[in-house]
Amino acid sequence: MDNLENPLWGDDWTEVRELFDNLQPGHAYLNHGGFGNAPRTVRANQEQWRARMNANATRFFRRELGPGLNTAARAAAEFLGAPAGDLVALVANATAAMSIAIASVPLEAGDEVLVTDHLYETSVWAAGRRAEEAGARLVTAAVPLDADAAGISAAVLDAVTPRTKLAVIDHVASMTARRFPVEDLVPALQARGVIVVVDAAHAPGMLPVDLASLNPDFWGGNLHKWGYAPRSAAAFWAAPQWRSALRNPIVSWGERAEYPHRLTEVGTTDRTSLLASPNGIAFLRALGPQRIREHNVKLVEYGQAALAAALDLDPATLPGDPGVPMRVVPLPVPFDDPRDLQAEISDRLGVEVSVPKWNGHTLLRISANIYNAPAEYDRLAAGIKSVL
Ligand SMILES: Cc1ncc(COP(=O)(O)O)c(C=O)c1O
Numbered sequence: 001m002d003n004l005e006n007p008l009w010g011d012d013w014t015e016v017r018e019l020f021d022n023l024q025p026g027h028a029y030l031n032h033g034g035f036g037n038a039p040r041t042v043r044a045n046q047e048q049w050r051a052r053m054n055a056n057a058t059r060f061f062r063r064e065l066g067p068g069l070n071t072a073a074r075a076a077a078e079f080l081g082a083p084a085g086d087l088v089a090l091v092a093n094a095t096a097a098m099s100i101a102i103a104s105v106p107l108e109a110g111d112e113v114l115v116t117d118h119l120y121e122t123s124v125w126a127a128g129r130r131a132e133e134a135g136a137r138l139v140t141a142a143v144p145l146d147a148d149a150a151g152i153s154a155a156v157l158d159a160v161t162p163r164t165k166l167a168v169i170d171h172v173a174s175m176t177a178r179r180f181p182v183e184d185l186v187p188a189l190q191a192r193g194v195i196v197v198v199d200a201a202h203a204p205g206m207l208p209v210d211l212a213s214l215n216p217d218f219w220g221g222n223l224h225k226w227g228y229a230p231r232s233a234a235a236f237w238a239a240p241q242w243r244s245a246l247r248n249p250i251v252s253w254g255e256r257a258e259y260p261h262r263l264t265e266v267g268t269t270d271r272t273s274l275l276a277s278p279n280g281i282a283f284l285r286a287l288g289p290q291r292i293r294e295h296n297v298k299l300v301e302y303g304q305a306a307l308a309a310a311l312d313l314d315p316a317t318l319p320g321d322p323g324v325p326m327r328v329v330p331l332p333v334p335f336d337d338p339r340d341l342q343a344e345i346s347d348r349l350g351v352e353v354s355v356p357k358w359n360g361h362t363l364l365r366i367s368a369n370i371y372n373a374p375a376e377y378d379r380l381a382a383g384i385k386s387v388l
Pocket of ligand 1: 033035095096120123172173174199201202222
């Protein structure tokens with residue numbers, strides 16, 4: 001896997017790839033969507049913050065962390081199009097954001113909580129736990145893998161009843177890589193009196209986000225996936241009417257503070273990833289968000305087509321959405337434990353992918369980022385039949 005090239009990006013691709021020098025040599029890392037990755041420059045910035053923390057922890061935690069987090073929160077709020085003057089709360093990850101949001105929604109016995117069969121499993125569990133506490137009922141809308149945007153909206157809205165109080169929807173679903181039309185769904189659900197939580201774990205950096213016009217009730221998205229922030233970094237936003245009811249599940253020094261500080265205090269945790277997150281945004285902007293998006297989508301489409309050819313599937317029948325640099329290919333044979341297949345693909349082909357299990361199907365999910373090259377997808381396609 002030496003001598004990679006990438007004509008889909010352009011002449012400076014080798015320099016861009018070089019910034020991701022932390023990647024395992026010789027391995028094709030096609031699972032950016034799983035955990036994200038940050039370029040060397042951003043990691044170096046985090047190390048500078050870490051060195052300050054370790055040189056004088058008292059100065060850092062007492063006098064530098066607060067102002068640093070405010071600066072980072074302002075950068076994230078601006079990047080995500082939060083209403084003018086508004087801040088987001090910087091939290092560890094989308095898991096924390098969803099937990100805070102779902103736990104803060106007022107529910108009563110007899111209410112219904114709507115999720116979909118694409119929603120990230122732990123977000124479903126958070127919704128289920130909240131429903132159970134309140135004596136509410138969890139309802140799951142089935143959304144076909146190949147539904148178009150109108151079909152996705154219809155499947156969600158058809159599951160709304162007069163008792164539906166809360167809906168938790170993806171912006172981009174993890175298991176299926178489908179893009180939910182949140183710009184239509186959020187207002188349509190709110191018009192039916194439903195409180196909407198958006199699990200936007202993949203959105204920052206992948207898709208343009210404008211919180212002011214989207215105006216969800218609660219929203220959380222990772223900066224460490226497609227926003228080039230170091231792990232772990234995420235942004236959380238709540239509409240003003242919910243802010244006084246927000247609770248940080250971890251009781252810390254923000255307990256008596258207002259939003260967003262109430263959510264950002266977590267004792268002595270290392271928040272240098274959050275402090276370095278503006279550098280991830282700056283990196284993305286310097287390369288050009290549009291250039292990155294177009295490249296990543298073209299490359300993932302290339303990869304999906306290569307896999308389709310290898311598995312004798314018609315690429316036109318495979319799901320995929322505009323702007324989403326992740327694609328799934330349903331595998332012809334189901335696997336009891338998709339993690340075995342993931343490990344097998346890694347060990348035998350030297351390729352890292354995600355292998356979600358969804359509604360009885362085993363899916364192979366590939367991602368594309370600026371450090372990937374067409375030859376990496378060719379390697380997966382060339383070997384896939386041998387591991388199935
Ligand atoms: C849709 C969705 N929600 C939530 C998460 C959880 O993200 P994290 O592990 O960073 O908290 C993920 C992770 O892939 C995801 O894809």
